[in-house]
Amino acid sequence: MPDLSRTPDDTAAVNALRSGVMRLSRRLKHQRVDESLSPTEMSVLGTLARCGSATPGELARKEHVQPPSMTRIVALLESKGLVGLEPHPEDRRQKVVRQTELAEAMLEESRRKRNAWLAELAGRLDEDEWATLRAAAPVLEKLAHM
Amino acid sequence: MPDLSRTPDDTAAVNALRSGVMRLSRRLKHQRVDESLSPTEMSVLGTLARCGSATPGELARKEHVQPPSMTRIVALLESKGLVGLEPHPEDRRQKVVRQTELAEAMLEESRRKRNAWLAELAGRLDEDEWATLRAAAPVLEKLAHM
DNA sequence: GCACTTTCCTTAGCTCAGGTAATGAGTTAA
DNA sequence: TTAACTCATTACCTGAGCTAAGGAAAGTGC
Numbered sequence: 001m002p003d004l005s006r007t008p009d010d011t012a013a014v015n016a017l018r019s020g021v022m023r024l025s026r027r028l029k030h031q032r033v034d035e036s037l038s039p040t041e042m043s044v045l046g047t048l049a050r051c052g053s054a055t056p057g058e059l060a061r062k063e064h065v066q067p068p069s070m071t072r073i074v075a076l077l078e079s080k081g082l083v084g085l086e087p088h089p090e091d092r093r094q095k096v097v098r099q100t101e102l103a104e105a106m107l108e109e110s111r112r113k114r115n116a117w118l119a120e121l122a123g124r125l126d127e128d129e130w131a132t133l134r135a136a137a138p139v140l141e142k143l144a145h146m
Numbered sequence: 147m148p149d150l151s152r153t154p155d156d157t158a159a160v161n162a163l164r165s166g167v168m169r170l171s172r173r174l175k176h177q178r179v180d181e182s183l184s185p186t187e188m189s190v191l192g193t194l195a196r197c198g199s200a201t202p203g204e205l206a207r208k209e210h211v212q213p214p215s216m217t218r219i220v221a222l223l224e225s226k227g228l229v230g231l232e233p234h235p236e237d238r239r240q241k242v243v244r245q246t247e248l249a250e251a252m253l254e255e256s257r258r259k260r261n262a263w264l265a266e267l268a269g270r271l272d273e274d275e276w277a278t279l280r281a282a283a284p285v286l287e288k289l290a291h292m
Numbered sequence: 293g294c295a296c297t298t299t300c301c302t303t304a305g306c307t308c309a310g311g312t313a314a315t316g317a318g319t320t321a322a
Numbered sequence: 323t324t325a326a327c328t329c330a331t332t333a334c335c336t337g338a339g340c341t342a343a344g345g346a347a348a349g350t351g352c
Contacts, residue, residue, distance in 0.1 A: 013280045015257065019192055020286030022185050025171035026210055026310090027290060028164055038338070039168050046165055057300060064172055069339055071302055093300045093347045111161065124292055129285045134159045136282030139275045140166030144173060146270055172339090184309065203329060215310055217331055239318045239329045 021140075034106065036080070040065065041073055042110070045082060045103050053098040055088065064144075082106065167286075180256065182226070186211065187219055188256070191228060191249050199244040201234065208291075228252065 028039060037045075040063060047062055048054065054062070060070035074097055077083040082103040088094035125133070171185075180188075186209060193208055194200065200208070206216035220243055223229040228249040234240035271279070 013283050015192065016283035016287050017279065019189055020283060020290050021167050021170050022189055023210065023290035024167050024286055028167060040338075043165055043168055046161065055300085056302095064169060065338095066340060067301065068303080068341085072338085075302095088300095091300080091348070095301080121289060121292060125285065125289070129288070132278070132281045133163065133285050133289070135278045136286075137159050137162035137166060139271065139279050140170060140282075141162050142275070143267060143271070143279070144166050144169035146267060186309075201329080202331095211309095212311060213330065214312085214332080218309085221331095234329095237319070237329080241330075 034110065038073075041077060044070075044073055044077065045099060045107055048083065048097065048099040049104070049107055053096050055094045055096060057094070059097060062145075077103075180252065184219075187223060190216075190219055190223065191245060191253060194229065194243065194245040195250070195253055199242050201240045201242060203240070205243065210290075223249075 025039075034042075043063060044059055047059060051062075056070045056074055057067060059065075059074070060067045063070065065073070074083060074085070078085060082100055084098050084100055086096045086098060088096055183191075189209060190205055193205060202216045202220055203213060205211075205220070206213045209216065211219070220229060220231070224231060228246055230244050230246055232242045232244060234242055
């Protein structure tokens with residue numbers, strides 16, 4: 001049972017959180033740096049950049065997506081030359097997905113563009129608001145992984 | 147031009163923010179309280195609860211959705227008895243969308259259920275993390291509205 | 293060593309929520 | 323009163339997820 005002392009008026013917080021996350025995610029879809037890449041495809045590339053390499057199943061679990069969806073995503077990324085597929089060294093059922101240098105370059109470029117978008121928005125927040133958001137980012141990620 | 151002094155390593159923050167928001171939004175889709183209501187439909191009800199009433203066009207702008215999409219959303223909500231449509235007092239092209247008592251009751255019920263889900267997750271965060279998230283919620287909403 | 297089960301990836305087909313383009317009705321301006 | 327514009331709508335399309343079902347490889351019991 002979680003700590004009940006923190007729940008008194010969390011109602012408002014969770015409503016704001018849910019609403020904000022949903023709306024922001026819709027806007028983020030429009031801010032994609034490469035028009036031909038969906039947000040989840042970008043997210044997979046980010047995961048690969050962090051983890052080095054992974055099997056499709058691992059990626060599906062990390063992205064909270066079903067295996068068939070990851071199959072299609074990986075196939076798309078491969079057709080664009082952003083990931084390579086290698087046979088798994090110990091299990092021939094599995095594959096190893098690894099990002100290419102092209103993906104690395106694209107991520108760098110996308111980081112640059114996203115910073116521009118962020119600066120545009122951050123400029124309209126005051127210092128405290130932005131500091132709050134910076135602090136919250138890793139917690140959001142943790143929450144998304146739970 | 148936004149304040150450049152805050153940009154040094156915001157790269158990491160914006161990446162975490164983007165990734166966290168996208169993943170969390172995907173999980174939130176699964177946590178819908180009423181299986182028959184999409185996240186945007188819920189969001190529209192929330193907006194109506196805040197604003198009282200609005201025209202479809204206003205709702206579309208607020209939710210960052212195109213007018214035809216809002217037409218369909220409003221039609222669905224009406225067919226479920228969650229909103230009512232009245233003629234606009236001054237402009238016969240427009241309509242006024244207003245939530246029903248049924249919607250009010252459903253929102254209350256959904257708040258209760260969402261709190262349960264939140265408590266489950268909050269119980270796994272430490273106090274500081276949760277405080278950070280609470281503080282960030284309104285900023286996220288503001289960001290989503292910018 | 294051979295069937296049985298499980299696991300991983302894939303294929304096929306579906307759904308749902310969004311978008312664009314085009315239409316119709318109502319309003320405003322010339 | 324005609325022209326241009328705005329709001330909502332209709333029709334159609336797309337994109338990204340899902341489930342169900344399969345095929346290949348690995349593990350398990352006899």
